[in-house]
Amino acid sequence: MRPILRYFSPSFQHFCNYLLLSLLVVSRGYAAANASPVADTMRVQPNLEEIFIDPAYYSVLQDPTGQLSLADVQLPRYTAQFQRGDSIPTNMENPGAAYWLRLVVHAEGPLAQHWYLELFDSHINDILFYPATSTERGAIHTGADQRLTSRKFPYKNFLFRLPLDSNRTHTFYLRLTSNSKTSFISRLRTEQPLAVHFQTEYGLLGGFYGVLLIMVVYNLCLYLFIGEQTYLRYVVYVLSCSLVFLSEDGLGFQYLWPDYPALNQLVIAASPILLLLTFSYYARQFLDAPQRLPHYDPIVRSVVLLSVGVLLVDTLWLHSGWGFWFYLLPYGMLYYAAVQVWRRGFRPARFFLLAHALVAISVCFLILRKLGINNFTNTATVYSMNVAFVIEVVVLSYALGEKIKGIKDATIRAQDKLVKQLRKKHQAQDMLVEQLRQNQELKDQLNTELENLVTRRTEELRQQSETIAAQNRELLQANGLLALQSAAIEKLNLDLERDLHAAKAARVLSKEVDFGEFSQIYPDKDACLTYLANLKWADGYQCRKCGHEKFCDGREPHSRRCTKCRYVESATAYTLLQKCKFSIIKAFYAVFLIYTHKGSYSSQELSRVLDLRQGTCWSFSQKVTEAMRRRRQAVDFDENEGWTHVLLDATGASEEENMLYDGATVVRLEK
Template identity: 75%
Template sequence: MTFARFFLSLRRVGGLPPLLILFGNLLFLLLLPALVKGQAADTLRVAPGLAEVFLAPGSYDVLEDPTGQLTLGQVRQPRWARQFRRASSLPTTTMEHPGAAYWLRLRVRADGALAQHWYLEMFDSHLNEVAFFPANGAAPTITGAGRPLSTRKFPYKNFLFQLALRDQQTQTYFLRLVSSSKTTFLGRLRAEQPLAVHFQTEYGLLGAFYGVLLIMVVYNLCLYLFIGEQTYLRYVLYVLSCSLLFLSEDGLGFQYLWPHHPAINEVIIAGAPILLLFTFSFYARQFLDTAQHLPRLDRWLQAVTLGSVAVLVLNAVWIRSGWAVLLYLVPYSLIYYAAFRVWRRGYRPARFFLLAHALVALSVLFLILRRLGIDTFTSTGTVYSMNVAFVVEVVVLSYALGEKIKVIKDATIRTQGKLVKQLRKKHAVQQQLVEQLHQNQDLQNQLNTELESLVAQRTTELSQQGETIAAQNRELLQANGLLALQSAAIEQLNQNLRRDLQEVKTARVLSKEVDFGEFSQIYPDKDACLTYLANLKWANGYQCRKCGHEKYCDGREPHSRRCTKCRYVESATAYTLLQKCKFSIIKAFYAAFLIYTHQGNYSSQELSRVLDLRQGTCWSFSQKVLEAMRRRRQAPDFDENEGWTHTLLDDATTAEVEEPAAESANTSA
């Protein structure tokens, strides 16, 4: 019986003198802090029905070794064992002194026969050295962020150790932790099956997250290459630096990208936040256009950012102070202040910046608190808050990009309107030139008539007027040359006008403002539709569906292709939405266009009226188009902004197959 239990039992004994009971109570209250401080940590209990147990501060003991020289045998000696303190009694449950060794003592008891293995998981992947000492005296597992990934028994982004638990037995485990920065002792015990489910869920979500980042990098890089706007390139650099930070924070980078280079891992852990600060400032100044709206504040922002980056690099290389991370707050706060000032001045895109980066700022604050060793707000939600915040940022900035594209589109439409007006003016000038040509021709005819009459009447004056007539002929030749140049210019203008009209019609088709007559001008006949469908179908090259051969020749049907190896023939409509279509392919194109542009809300009655087809036929085809649209939305490469022609390549129906033997028979016939 412990000393505390002795006094508690003494209070329950009847018949004792009241003075003795009072003295016992006072002595118990005076010794209670020392008793609580010196008693061992609570035992962690696992049972068959449990899935996981968190390492609460009251469930383990901590011993700080400033020299880092103590061994397991020494810490088990009474001299050092008495210096273990319960984590809940410490001022803070963090590793306050980077570089020092911290020993953790855990007591785990299995209440019942366990059907699954249990594992100890340490969350912080930045621990430079982690040594796990099993309770059965086996060889310790020594690993950490400063050692290759091959030193870990389980190749996982966090530190995972197996516990050899026995029924109705309490076992003591020791952990030796060393870190170059302030961190916490966060961890938990997990059963094998829930741990496997957790792995699948966590890695699936992280894979989707990094997939979104990759899509945004490729998408904005393509926009930069096509448009040349530097904002997209700066945004790509910002997304890449965020990806590097995420890879270093969650440990996936060390697990998959540089598992054999712990030195690179430590450099990235220290440098990724600094790179994020630099690229974020680089991108934010361009997006907000602070150099134009707030030139004085822009100079301060640039100086503060560069100064903070220099101090942070110096701290990471030489000083190694845990409080240097507070420098991140200064440039981030100044950038948000600049965004607010720019928004107040009427720059509308700044509101998207404030909205998109609000959660990012909060997640950066959580990151700084973790780097300072403050675990008050540390949880699964705050650890992955930056991932969620960055996805929200991508959505908001994508909407901002859509609005920006809409503004560009409106400006393009206005420019096209001005161009049409200019073409009309040029056409009017062309008409004036034609009239002038007619007048010149009439004048020339009149002059020729007068000359003929003068030749008949004044033969005697022919020699005198020869030079005059020759001069007039030279002038007429020059005028004819000018007229020829003008005629060529007029022809070029006519060609440009026809091309612009064709482009306007095509643009109207893409903007969903076209009737069947105008649509037929874009796709005038069956051959044009088959040509377009064949080019769309084999845009990425031909490959035989039967043998995989990539060389072909023309089949007997128009726009069909025959494999030169197995002689398998595939028509342009095979494996598409138009296979075995029983009405005109032009009407089928227009029907698919109408249903897609109206997002499936186009009745078969209206389609029957527009296409002059039976309602049953229109209903059946509408169902095929709707099914193709549904499958297209479920495709991995689906894009909300893609055109209606993607539905034409739906291959859910049974493709027509022309056997090589039949083709050989037809060829011989």
């Protein structure tokens, strides 16, 4: 414009220059009026040792492109875009974008110690700290994506020394980039309180991890000595808790994997998911949810697995930053399961509820920090989760011990009951032995009397030799009497054997028979099949396909083949023992135990008695219990009937075979 103004008079040139200067002043005043308010200057005084950096003391500029440099952000158009920290959220709302923090510090008076800037959030991926505004030389580049050696101070948080000169104002810039919603919370400290803070913080954290290690070793030893699987699940749960805290407070990256930042990111993302799995794995076992809540437990297991899948998708691909909300539903359902189990009389569940109520309160503080609500953020709330987990592991260890003690007391009571049953059994055996002794004495007495009678009759025959006919009649009478006595003795022996067998069979109808004594009544598979076949065809044989009533022996033992249609039916077909996967003797004894205990015999005890898997015993118990229920609903049910009536429950037959059987019956009735 100046080449054009030279053609005008000097007075006009001065007027134009004045006009341009006025427009420039007005435009700058307008821009200053519309710019964001400037952040307050933080003042460092000699009598201060640490200062919490309030959001009002720093300004924030969001760089969505991530291409701005230190020189760029100091240009007027970007300087005007800085916003005070108390006018925006105190965390990074857009993960992946670059955020520039501008901090103005004025040092008043002589400084006796060095000042340090500490960023509390150890999850910030990339950090550039510029100690000077005139050049990028001397900038410190660190972050969670860098090795620990990139930090000048090998500390779990990010620590930067501020080069402050007395009675001067300094401006510092930080460029922050993070993949998650991290916060801007920070503090200024001098050397002495920083050293005291290090000792206190590391001492408390060492005590915290020491308690977790003691709980791990203690419960692992209990598992090795006792073999109770709940202790092992508890150890895995505590280890996953330790992994979460090591990734959350940065100690894991500082001491365990300082040269592997990628592993650190993996642990940060995966440890909460692992904690959810191990907690549900432990909590369901501790609460006996599969047994106490058989309908609710499969839903909980499905929700946990679905939540884990959603969290994995969010961690690997979506990166929404809101994944922690997916933890609330499975944890809430597990807590509800604990309430239900406690209401049903499981006393150790109250410790579970107490411990996890404290953890839930500390998690609420964590969620508030994730949402950028820092009204409750202080030392107590930040470390409240550590305290809650220490209390939790101690309380749950005690609760686990109480649960094992309850199981032990129940075992002792069962043993006492078994001892009483054995005592009654021995008393019955003593009575049986006494009865046999009396029977033997009676037989000896009878033999003695017979001998005396024979002697007397023989002497009478010698003395009475009047006639041969009389002697023959007396001899015939004596022989007949001997025959009658022998028959009486034989009948008595048969009665004794029958009474002995009846006594044993009568004991089978009680609850006081162990497997060994039961096996004497049904010693092998053939005896069981014989009994089952006689019980099944007690009213006569009838073919299920054609209704024919004549049969011959089948290829399998105790099976019957129809002589008309050649249909073969085994002894176990259409009974409760159809397709039974284990020994028929054990199946007989299992039906006997469950029936005599009215369906309240536990699968654990049945597994121990029969030496079978608990899952197999539980499935068979459900089958027997259902058969008992149907038997009680039958019209011909008798309260005093024996357990063998349950064996004829035809739950193994298919609907097609039942239809064939009904059709054959109709044909037979029409005939």
